[in-house]
Amino acid sequence: MTAQTLKALTHLGNGSDPASREILDALPVAVYITDSEGRLTYFNAAAAELSGRSPQLGVDQWCVTWKIFLADGTPLPHDKCPMAVALKGGEVAEGIECLAERPDGTRFWFMPYPAVLRDAQGRITSGINVLVDITSRKHAQDQAEQAALLLSAIVDSSDDAIISKDLNGRITSWNQGAERLFGYQAEEIVGRPVTVLIPPDRLDEEPRIIARLKAGERVDHFETLRRKKDGTLLDISLTISPVRDAKGNIVGASKIARDITERRRAEAEILRANRDLEQFAFSASHDLHEPLRSVKIYSELLTRRYSDKLDGQALEFLGYLRAGATRMEVLVSDLLAYIQVSKREEGPETADANAALAIVLASMAASVSESGACIVSEPLPTVPMHAAHLQQLFQNLIGNAIKYRSRERKPEIHVAAISQDAGWTFSIADNGIGIAPEYREKIFGLFKRLHTNEEYSGTGIGLAICQRIVDQYHGRIWVDSEPGRGSTFRFTIPRTRKSSE
Numbered sequence: 325m326t327a328q329t330l331k332a333l334t335h336l337g338n339g340s341d342p343a344s345r346e347i348l349d350a351l352p353v354a355v356y357i358t359d360s361e362g363r364l365t366y367f368n369a370a371a372a373e374l375s376g377r378s379p380q381l382g383v384d385q386w387c388v389t390w391k392i393f394l395a396d397g398t399p400l401p402h403d404k405c406p407m408a409v410a411l412k413g414g415e416v417a418e419g420i421e422c423l424a425e426r427p428d429g430t431r432f433w434f435m436p437y438p439a440v441l442r443d444a445q446g447r448i449t450s451g452i453n454v455l456v457d458i459t460s461r462k463h464a465q466d467q468a469e470q471a472a473l474l475l476s477a478i479v480d481s482s483d484d485a486i487i488s489k490d491l492n493g494r495i496t497s498w499n500q501g502a503e504r505l506f507g508y509q510a511e512e513i514v515g516r517p518v519t520v521l522i523p524p525d526r527l528d529e530e531p532r533i534i535a536r537l538k539a540g541e542r543v544d545h546f547e548t549l550r551r552k553k554d555g556t557l558l559d560i561s562l563t564i565s566p567v568r569d570a571k572g573n574i575v576g577a578s579k580i581a582r583d584i585t586e587r588r589r590a591e592a593e594i595l596r597a598n599r600d601l602e603q604f605a606f607s608a609s610h611d612l613h614e615p616l617r618s619v620k621i622y623s624e625l626l627t628r629r630y631s632d633k634l635d636g637q638a639l640e641f642l643g644y645l646r647a648g649a650t651r652m653e654v655l656v657s658d659l660l661a662y663i664q665v666s667k668r669e670e671g672p673e674t675a676d677a678n679a680a681l682a683i684v685l686a687s688m689a690a691s692v693s694e695s696g697a698c699i700v701s702e703p704l705p706t707v708p709m710h711a712a713h714l715q716q717l718f719q720n721l722i723g724n725a726i727k728y729r730s731r732e733r734k735p736e737i738h739v740a741a742i743s744q745d746a747g748w749t750f751s752i753a754d755n756g757i758g759i760a761p762e763y764r765e766k767i768f769g770l771f772k773r774l775h776t777n778e779e780y781s782g783t784g785i786g787l788a789i790c791q792r793i794v795d796q797y798h799g800r801i802w803v804d805s806e807p808g809r810g811s812t813f814r815f816t817i818p819r820t821r822k823s824s825e
């Protein structure tokens with residue numbers, strides 16, 4: 325309330341003419357007037373509404389309100405209320421926040437603006453008080469305060485280190501997570517440069533981070549090393565956001581640091597275990613070729629040289645031996661192909677899919693003509709992957725489209741690719757036997773087959789190879805199918821190659 329407004333109201337309160345009273349009645353702010361003894365002589369409708377009561381004129385003293393408390397909740401007797409203090413000639417502090425209770429028990433916050441009116445001799449003749457309702461402002465303030473308390477409780481209980489710094493790189497806040505992670509107590513580190521946490525060979529990171537923050541950018545999941553109080557190094561992931569003041573100017577940064585030492589260790593262990601396993605599988609399958617070849621050669625020799633000495637059953641058994649060894653050979657070379665998918669390929673990392681398809685179709689010419697398959701392809705794109713990988717995909721998917729053909733019709737196979745925002749989606753559609761819905765995911769697993777070897781020969785490795793290749797390029801592979809009518813295999817290759825290492 326400005327001094328001017330109060331002066332105008334005092335003037336109105338002073339005038340006992342009906343026009344002044346009419347104005348006071350209509351005012352949307354609570355106003356009441358007392359005599360020099362503090363007995364109420366007038367209150368307006370807004371005062372009655374705010375206080376929730378209609379005081380008795382000439383009887384009620386000092387206040388229009390029923391019960392008053394100070395901001396800290398201490399009850400304030402009526403004869404000590406700001407109006408009473410003013411009428412008794414005392415000094416009233418401006419802008420005191422008071423709490424009042426209505427007869428119905430509800431409470432409201434207000435600020436009183438009492439003033440005394442004097443006669444020509446300077447004697448107090450009456451008092452006027454204006455009560456400004458500040459309940460909604462107080463509630464909003466409480467909610468702000470509560471939100472700040474909640475936020476600080478979250479910050480305190482977080483396992484992550486939550487740190488803030490100014491634009492000079494000085495630490496301004498440090499939570500308990502940061503104490504646990506870095507070993508410094510808040511008292512010893514707040515005010516120090518954040519560079520105490522950075523290993524000397526990574527000090528150039530800080531100016532780059534600050535530059536990005538000043539440009540209003542956020543630094544997300546930046547994985548780096550930081551130094552603990554005891555000098556040991558920590559693998560951490562940092563997320564840093566600019567902090568702005570009320571005007572929107574960037575004044576600092578908040579930083580969340582997550583300890584990823586354990587994750588890094590586990591990742592390294594998995595990588596090592598995978599490499600060992602690949603190495604083992606590679607040598608095992610390689611070494612298996614030799615004895616298998618011997619089994620095949622000697623069973624063939626036996627059949628050729630001793631067929632006149634062996635009876636029919638012995639020859640039949642030798643036939644099984646040869647077939648088993650041949651199957652084993654196929655399995656071993658398929659497994660080798662599966663393992664080798666993750667090996668680095670030589671040569672450029674872009675492949676013209678038209679050329680890759682032509683090479684595959686040429687190598688399959690015999691089975692294409694034998695099955696009478698009709699293969700149609702749309703113009704295909706050039707994609708960011710090794711040609712050998714794309715050929716393996718076509719080889720397996722078109723090979724299956726021919727192998728799992730219907731007995732009732734000639735195979736018709738359609739190869740196409742469409743370009744989408746994120747990359748390309750290739751499709752290989754056939755009119756074969758189809759796949760029941762419950763197997764559409766399983767078939768991409770290693771050794772997963774839906775048929776016996778007598779029905780359709782195979783090892784159950786082809787689609788697992790496709791899955792592994794597509795995974796390596798961060799793509800996706802899936803099948804849509806109508807049993808008895810055909811299947812469409814689709815795979816995606818993203819436009820930009822993400823590093824998989």
Ligand code: ADP
Nearest residue numbers: 724725728758767773774782783784785786787
């Ligand atoms: P394999 O062909 O050696 O059995 P794959 O991994 O290539 O192994 O395929 C796994 C299984 O998925 C196959 O055994 C077959 O049941 C099913 N399948 C694959 N491609 C097709 C297709 N085009 N039509 C019907 N079934 C298919």
